[in-house]
Every structure is written in C-alpha cells, then in structure tokens.
Amino acid sequence: MVVVLPCLLFLFLTSPLASAAAYSEYSCNGTTGNYTASDAFGANLARLTTALPIDASISPSLYASVAIGAAPDRVFGLALCRGDITEASTCSSCLNDAIRQLRVLCGGDRDATFYHDLCTLRYSGDDFLARPDDNSPVINAMDMNASTYAAWDSRNATSRSFFLSLVGTLFGEMSMYGAFNSTQRRFASAAMYINAQLPTVYGLAQCTPDLSPGQCWHCFQGLQEQTRQWYDGREGGRILGVRCNIRYEGYQFYHGMTDVSIGFTGSSSTTGSNGSKHRKTLIIVLCVSITVFCSMLVGCLLLIRRLRKGGGKTKLEQGHSRSSSKTEEALKLWKIEESSSEFTLYDFPELAAATDNFSDGNKLGRGGFGPVYKGVLPDGTEVAVKRLAAQSGQGLVEFKNEIQLIAKLQHTNLVKLLGCCVQEEEKMLVYEYMPNTSLDFFIFDQERGPLLNWRKRRHIIEGIAQGLLYLHKHSRVRIIHRDMKASNILLDRDLNPKISDFGMARIFGSNMTEANTNRVVGTYGYMAPEYASEGIFSVKSDVFSFGVLLLEIVSGKRNSGHGQHYGDFVNLLGHAWQLWREGRAFELVDPTLGVRNELTSIMRCIKVALLCVQDNANDRPTMTEATAMLGNDGVPLPDPRRPPHFHLRVTSDDEDEDGVGGSGVRTRSSTHFTGGSCSTNDMTISTIEEGR
Missing domain, CATH: 3.30.430.20 (Gnk2 domain, C-X8-C-X2-C motif)
Structure with a gap:
C-alpha cells in the first residue's frame, strides 16, 4: 500500500482529466471600426454584456442573442454554453469571464469572439444574427501552437x-x-x-x-x-x-x-x-516503472490475460469455421456460388457482437424481409445487417434471390453486398452501411427536404439512372428490379445514391423483351399498369418506376398514399400531367428548392418523367434513352402521352379528356390487389386473380 497509493495519486494528478488546462481562444476584428467606453456604441455594448450572461444562464437552452441600440451604433451579441452544462452559475461565470478577457484582449474593436471549453460569446456592430449560415469567425485550431490547446490529447494516432x-x-x-x-x-x-x-x-x-x-x-x-x-x-x-x-x-x-x-x-x-x-492501464504502466514488485505482478496478470484472450480467439475462430462451413453447405444446396473473394461468409456470433446482440438501439428499420441493424465489425467497418424474419417463407425466397443476383453485381450506384450468414434458423445479409439512410427520409420531410438542393437532387437522379442502366444493359446478366421506390434508394456519406433491395429482382434473358408472372410483387404507386393488372414486366416496368421517382424528387411529394389527393386527382401522375397540359408544370416543383435559375433543367426533368410514365409501355423510353435525355439539355424531347390512372379523379366524372371511360385495364390494375393495404412506404406482395 505504501508503494501503490503514491503511484495512484501520481497518476491521477498527471492524467488528462486532471491536468488539462481549460482551453480558450479569441478573435478580434478591428476592420469593422473601433469604439470608446464613452461613445454610443460603448454604452450599448456595456448594456449588452451585462444582459447576455444573465439571459443565457436563465434560458433552458443556456443560449441567448441580444441586439441593443439603434444604427449605426447598434450592438448584436450571442452567448452559448456547452450542452452538457446543467448549472446556470457555471454558464454565467464562463460568459462573464469571456467578457472580461475580451475587454483586455480586443480593446476597442467593435467585433470580438471568445471561445472557452464551456462557452462561446460574440458581439459585433455587424448584424451577424441575421445570417444563421454564417459560422465565422472560425478558428483553425489545427494550425496553432500546441501550447494554446493544453486540454487536447496530443498523442499521434497510430494510423x-x-x-x-x-x-x-x-x-x-x-x-x-x-x-x-x-x-x-x-x-x-x-x-x-x-x-x-x-x-x-x-x-x-x-x-x-x-x-x-x-x-x-x-x-x-x-x-x-x-x-x-x-x-x-x-x-x-x-x-x-x-x-x-x-x-x-x-x-x-x-x-x-x-x-x-x-x-x-x-x-x-x-x-x-x-x-x-x-486510466487503469496507465496506472499499471506507471507503477511498473516505480517498483520491481509491481512489474512482476503486472507481468503475471498480463500473461494470464493474454492466455485467456488467445483461448477465446481460438474458440471464436473455430466457431467461425463451423458457421462458415454451414453457410457454404446451404449455398451449395441452393445452387448459389460465392461470386468473388470479397464475398464473406460471416458467423452468427460475429454479427451478434457487431450489432450489440441485435439491440433496438442499433435497429435501422424493418422491411418485408425482416429487421435491419447497424453493426460495427472488429476492423471498424460499419455494416447494415438484414436479418430474415423467423419462419418467413417468402423472406427465404428473397434471401436466396438477393445472394444470387446482387453478389454478382459491381457498380458505384448499387449497394454492395459484403456477405451472408446461414446458421440453423438464422439467415442474414450483410451490406455496406449508408449513413444518410434512404431518399424518402429527405424528400418527403419538410425539415430535411431543403438539405437536398436541386444540384444534389440532380446528382441523385443521374446516379439512379446510371444504376438502372447498368442493370438493364451493362451487367453480366440483364436484371429487372421490380421494386424501384424512394425508400430503396440509399444515400452514402456524400449523398451518392445506391439502389438496394434486390429480393424482388428477376434475371432477364438476352433475347427476352417481356415476361409474365402470376405473382405480382412490389409497391403500389410505383408499379407499371401492365404489370399491376396483367403481371407483365420488362425493362419498361423499371422505367415507369423511375419516372415516378423523378416526379417525387422534383415535387417532394409521394405519388400516392392513404387519403392523399392532388386537386382533382388521387395521385401525383395525374396532377403532373394536368399541370403540364396547362403549361403550369412549374407549380409542381418543391417550393423548398427555390431555384428559378435552374427552372429549365427542372422542367426538362419533369418532361422526361412524364415520358417514362406513359400508359403504353412501347411509348416509354429505355433507360439508355432516358439517361441521354437527362444528360443532354440540347436534344429536343417528344411530347409525352398521358400516364395511367389519369381518369381516377376524386370527382364523379366518368370520362377523361380523351373520352376514355373508367372501365379500362388501368382501373382493373387497382382492383386486382387482394388482401392487405397498399402503401408507398411498405412492400406489398399480391396475387393476380386468374380469369378476371
């Protein structure tokens, strides 16, 4: 104890938490002018610096902004205390100290900012409060001398x-x-x-x-x-x-x-x-340097720990080998081969550990396949783990289908499948993690929508088009996605789009133009009419869904949903067509975009979308043509024909403008769905009733 207690005390006094001096930095801007204590600006500043610490410390958010006086001597101020502070007195003390130091450091400058570990304060004769996007002055702390940021951990990262x-x-x-x-x-x-x-x-x-x-x-x-x-x-x-x-x-x-x-x-x-x-590790290291006895004791403890860790690692490797073997056997049974050496066969304990045992805190969402969890692998790689819902027969079909298809695909606008796991009843797919979730998370939300300006939305549209073009033409096998929708477009850290969810996808033969199925799967609102009503699908089915996506991205509104109407129409397609016919297509544009100088580009995108959602599949462009239309503003476009469901109005009028009644195939496409609700958010799997 005589040896250990001084060692502990020495360590605590030298630890970062105990010894780190409070960080502070300031910025003085004399270019905006100077003041004296006796002039009008000085008097207004004195009132402001008295009010700011009080207002901020009594505010629930520990924040205050104040403007005092009249132009040209008006003073604007802002005070903010750190979010983990709970005591008003701590906030007030920090801000008062900041004011005292600025008076000394900045003298008569009319613009000054002080940063402290626990608070930030700025005052200025310039109305910076009216510019919420102005984050200046920004301090480049990385270029400063180390002595100015004593609270920082100054160690270099190993990698x-x-x-x-x-x-x-x-x-x-x-x-x-x-x-x-x-x-x-x-x-x-x-x-x-x-x-x-x-x-x-x-x-x-x-x-x-x-x-x-x-x-x-x-x-x-x-x-x-x-x-x-x-x-x-x-x-x-x-x-x-x-x-x-x-x-x-x-x-x-x-x-x-x-x-x-x-x-x-x-x-x-x-x-x-x-x-x-x-802290314990650091204590051990310091004690080793003080006494031989501590060194021997710590050496023994480390040796024991290393042996135990090695034994655990061996068990983990054995478990991984057994699980990987089971996964290999299952893939062979399903006649699925690993597509490349980059495809990994994961074991269940590894994915359970990565997702904190599939905790609710790591849950990203749930689809028709099952829940999706965020995970972090031992090497730091972030992943998304899709876990097949228990006893899901349809989910097992999608699981096999997705491995067969997407594992063979490589494109920057397709989500990457990293591997899978099959162990007993557990079946999981492991994807690259997309930190910005999906497209619908942004475009259908009033607060997040403005984060995607037209330049970013155009970039997303072009990426989706390139991904679909790859599936239809440039991949080793032609693939029809069959479930293109906003929630299946994931966004990476830089907001690059990646098409996901290939559980419904189908391989198309090189000589095939269309195919027929008795089981219609997908999401109502994005389905082409010939597919929804007759089970006929082709590359033009995906083109139709792409057109719907374009209209949703431009307008920030869903094509259809429960109780959602667009004037006289029950979906966005009819509304867009009517606005186009009347020369009012600009009314469709999401008002949060606010880019009149980009209106020509947006109008072209709307026209391409209407060409993609034409009722007759033969009238729709291919993805090769649609991509060219979007990428070349100088090429003239043909006039689109009406989309399906145009006659589905809220009013009781039985005829549309072209004189076609409401008893055609397009109406049957909505009545053929049996069981369950149809939503643009959730995947619906429906069966065509034979003989109707």
Missing part, C-alpha cells in the same frame, strides 16, 4: 488515415443526432469504441438552438469538411465557430450520459467503463 475515417464516422453520427434528434439544445455527445488497440474516441457537436435542423446539419457538414483539410493525425482536436462547433478526444471530457454510442460490442460496455479501463 492517420484509418483514424480520420473513424473521426468522420463519429462526426457524422453526432451531426445527425444533434441536428435532428436533439430537442432544445442542438447538442450531441458521442463515444466510439473499436477495439483494444485503438482508444475510445469521445466527441461532442453543438449548434446554436435558434438554427433549424437543416441549418444545423449544414453547419456541421462545413466543419466536417474543414476537419478533412486540417487533420494532422492527432487523437484529439476541435473546430470552433460561432454557430456550431465539434470536438473529439481520446478521453471523456464532457459530463453526463452519452447520447450516441458507436461500436460497443457488449451490453456491459459503457463510456464510463471504457474511460476507466484506460
């Missing part, structure tokens, strides 16, 4: 590129939570554990609470881009702006619970326990 990717994942998760899930504070804390060789990384991200979710997300995106530019291989860092800031460290620097936990492989793993493990 710079790998660690940067981890930091990118951490920031991405924090940004999404902070912008969309955080209610009052626009704040998120996170912890990411990978393995014993890499440190647990802790982070926080915060926006000023007056920003909308979309503005907050855009602000975080800007900081993440700066992180990629400035990253210098450290295990800790921060980028600070007035409107938002992000920080990461190799130790837990924030207080309270963690909002987002990434990569924890067991229910007993918590941020606190991981931080404790790091």
Whole structure:
C-alpha cells in the first residue's frame, strides 16, 4: 500500500482529466471600426454584456442573442454554453469571464469572439444574427501552437488515415443526432469504441438552438469538411465557430450520459467503463516503472490475460469455421456460388457482437424481409445487417434471390453486398452501411427536404439512372428490379445514391423483351399498369418506376398514399400531367428548392418523367434513352402521352379528356390487389386473380 497509493495519486494528478488546462481562444476584428467606453456604441455594448450572461444562464437552452441600440451604433451579441452544462452559475461565470478577457484582449474593436471549453460569446456592430449560415469567425485550431490547446490529447494516432475515417464516422453520427434528434439544445455527445488497440474516441457537436435542423446539419457538414483539410493525425482536436462547433478526444471530457454510442460490442460496455479501463492501464504502466514488485505482478496478470484472450480467439475462430462451413453447405444446396473473394461468409456470433446482440438501439428499420441493424465489425467497418424474419417463407425466397443476383453485381450506384450468414434458423445479409439512410427520409420531410438542393437532387437522379442502366444493359446478366421506390434508394456519406433491395429482382434473358408472372410483387404507386393488372414486366416496368421517382424528387411529394389527393386527382401522375397540359408544370416543383435559375433543367426533368410514365409501355423510353435525355439539355424531347390512372379523379366524372371511360385495364390494375393495404412506404406482395 505504501508503494501503490503514491503511484495512484501520481497518476491521477498527471492524467488528462486532471491536468488539462481549460482551453480558450479569441478573435478580434478591428476592420469593422473601433469604439470608446464613452461613445454610443460603448454604452450599448456595456448594456449588452451585462444582459447576455444573465439571459443565457436563465434560458433552458443556456443560449441567448441580444441586439441593443439603434444604427449605426447598434450592438448584436450571442452567448452559448456547452450542452452538457446543467448549472446556470457555471454558464454565467464562463460568459462573464469571456467578457472580461475580451475587454483586455480586443480593446476597442467593435467585433470580438471568445471561445472557452464551456462557452462561446460574440458581439459585433455587424448584424451577424441575421445570417444563421454564417459560422465565422472560425478558428483553425489545427494550425496553432500546441501550447494554446493544453486540454487536447496530443498523442499521434497510430494510423492517420484509418483514424480520420473513424473521426468522420463519429462526426457524422453526432451531426445527425444533434441536428435532428436533439430537442432544445442542438447538442450531441458521442463515444466510439473499436477495439483494444485503438482508444475510445469521445466527441461532442453543438449548434446554436435558434438554427433549424437543416441549418444545423449544414453547419456541421462545413466543419466536417474543414476537419478533412486540417487533420494532422492527432487523437484529439476541435473546430470552433460561432454557430456550431465539434470536438473529439481520446478521453471523456464532457459530463453526463452519452447520447450516441458507436461500436460497443457488449451490453456491459459503457463510456464510463471504457474511460476507466484506460486510466487503469496507465496506472499499471506507471507503477511498473516505480517498483520491481509491481512489474512482476503486472507481468503475471498480463500473461494470464493474454492466455485467456488467445483461448477465446481460438474458440471464436473455430466457431467461425463451423458457421462458415454451414453457410457454404446451404449455398451449395441452393445452387448459389460465392461470386468473388470479397464475398464473406460471416458467423452468427460475429454479427451478434457487431450489432450489440441485435439491440433496438442499433435497429435501422424493418422491411418485408425482416429487421435491419447497424453493426460495427472488429476492423471498424460499419455494416447494415438484414436479418430474415423467423419462419418467413417468402423472406427465404428473397434471401436466396438477393445472394444470387446482387453478389454478382459491381457498380458505384448499387449497394454492395459484403456477405451472408446461414446458421440453423438464422439467415442474414450483410451490406455496406449508408449513413444518410434512404431518399424518402429527405424528400418527403419538410425539415430535411431543403438539405437536398436541386444540384444534389440532380446528382441523385443521374446516379439512379446510371444504376438502372447498368442493370438493364451493362451487367453480366440483364436484371429487372421490380421494386424501384424512394425508400430503396440509399444515400452514402456524400449523398451518392445506391439502389438496394434486390429480393424482388428477376434475371432477364438476352433475347427476352417481356415476361409474365402470376405473382405480382412490389409497391403500389410505383408499379407499371401492365404489370399491376396483367403481371407483365420488362425493362419498361423499371422505367415507369423511375419516372415516378423523378416526379417525387422534383415535387417532394409521394405519388400516392392513404387519403392523399392532388386537386382533382388521387395521385401525383395525374396532377403532373394536368399541370403540364396547362403549361403550369412549374407549380409542381418543391417550393423548398427555390431555384428559378435552374427552372429549365427542372422542367426538362419533369418532361422526361412524364415520358417514362406513359400508359403504353412501347411509348416509354429505355433507360439508355432516358439517361441521354437527362444528360443532354440540347436534344429536343417528344411530347409525352398521358400516364395511367389519369381518369381516377376524386370527382364523379366518368370520362377523361380523351373520352376514355373508367372501365379500362388501368382501373382493373387497382382492383386486382387482394388482401392487405397498399402503401408507398411498405412492400406489398399480391396475387393476380386468374380469369378476371
């Protein structure tokens, strides 16, 4: 005890949590002019600096913005305390200290900003409050002398590129939570554990609470881009702006619970326990250097631990071998071969550990196949695991179909199937993880919709077109997807689209033009009329679904849904056609796009969409033609013919403008669905009734 207690005390005093000095940085801008304490600006500033700390500390969000006085001596101010602070006195003390230091550091400058570990404060004669997208002044902390950020973990990462990717994942998760899930504070804390060789990384991200979710997300995106530019291989860092800031460290620097936990492989793993493990390891290392006795003891403990770990690893490898063998046997039984060496046969314990035993916290959603979970493999790779629902006969068909098809496909706009697992009743597919979820998550949401401007939506449209063109023409086998819809378009970290869910897909022979099935599968609202009513499908079926997608992307509205009407029409197709006929197609455009200078491009996209959803399949372009139409603005386009369901109005009129009554094949396409509800969100599997 005489030896150990001084060792523990020495370690605690030298640990990062105990010794790290509070970080502070400031910015003075004299270009906006100067003031004196006796002039009007100085008097207004004195009132503002008195009010700001009080207003912020009594606010539930610990945030305040104030404007005092009249032009040209009006003063604008903003104060924000860190999201994990719970005491008003702590917030007030930090802001008052920031004001005192700015008076000394910036003198008579009319624009000054102070950053502290626990708070941010800015005042200016310029109305920066009216510009929520203005995050300046941003401090490039990465270029500063190390002595100015003593609270940072100054150790170099063992693998710079790998660690940067981890930091990118951490920031991405924090940004999404902070912008969309955080209610009052626009704040998120996170912890990411990978393995014993890499440190647990802790982070926080915060926006000023007056920003909308979309503005907050855009602000975080800007900081993440700066992180990629400035990253210098450290295990800790921060980028600070007035409107938002992000920080990461190799130790837990924030207080309270963690909002987002990434990569924890067991229910007993918590941020606190991981931080404790790091401190214990450091204690052992220091004690070894003090006494021979501690060295011998620690050596024995490490040896025992290594032996146990080795035994566990051997068991895991044996288990993996057995499971992989079972998976291989099942694939052979189903006459499915591995497509390449990149296709991995996973074992059940590995995927269970990666998904925290398929916990609800890792659940991404649920489809007709079964639930989908986010997982982190031992090497840090993020994956999405589709787990076949128990006793799902239809799901098993889709499981086999997806392995047979997508494992053989390689294209930047198709989601990548990494491998599968078959063990007893468990059947799982493992995909690359898409951090920005699916297209419908953005375009049908009023808050997230503005995050996709027309340039990004055009990029997504072009990517979907290229993916479909590959399936129809350039892959080793021609494939009809049969379930193209917004929720099956996944978006990666850079918002690149990837077509997913090939459980319904069918291989098409090179000489085939169309095929017929008695089992119609897919989603109502996206189905071509000949497929929905007669079970006839072809490449033109996917073209029809692509056209529906185009109209949804342009308008930000679903084609059809429960109780959803568009004027006189029950779906978006009829509404779009009517607006086009009347020369009012611009009324279809999502108002959040707000890009009049892009109207010509948008109108061309609407026309291509109407060409793709024409009632007669022979009138629709192929994906080769549709892609060319979208990519070449100088090529004239033919006039589209009416889409199906045009006559399906809310009114009782039995005839459409062309004089065709309501008893045609197109009406039967909606009455042939039997059982269950039809929704644009959920996959429906329906059977055509023979003889109707």
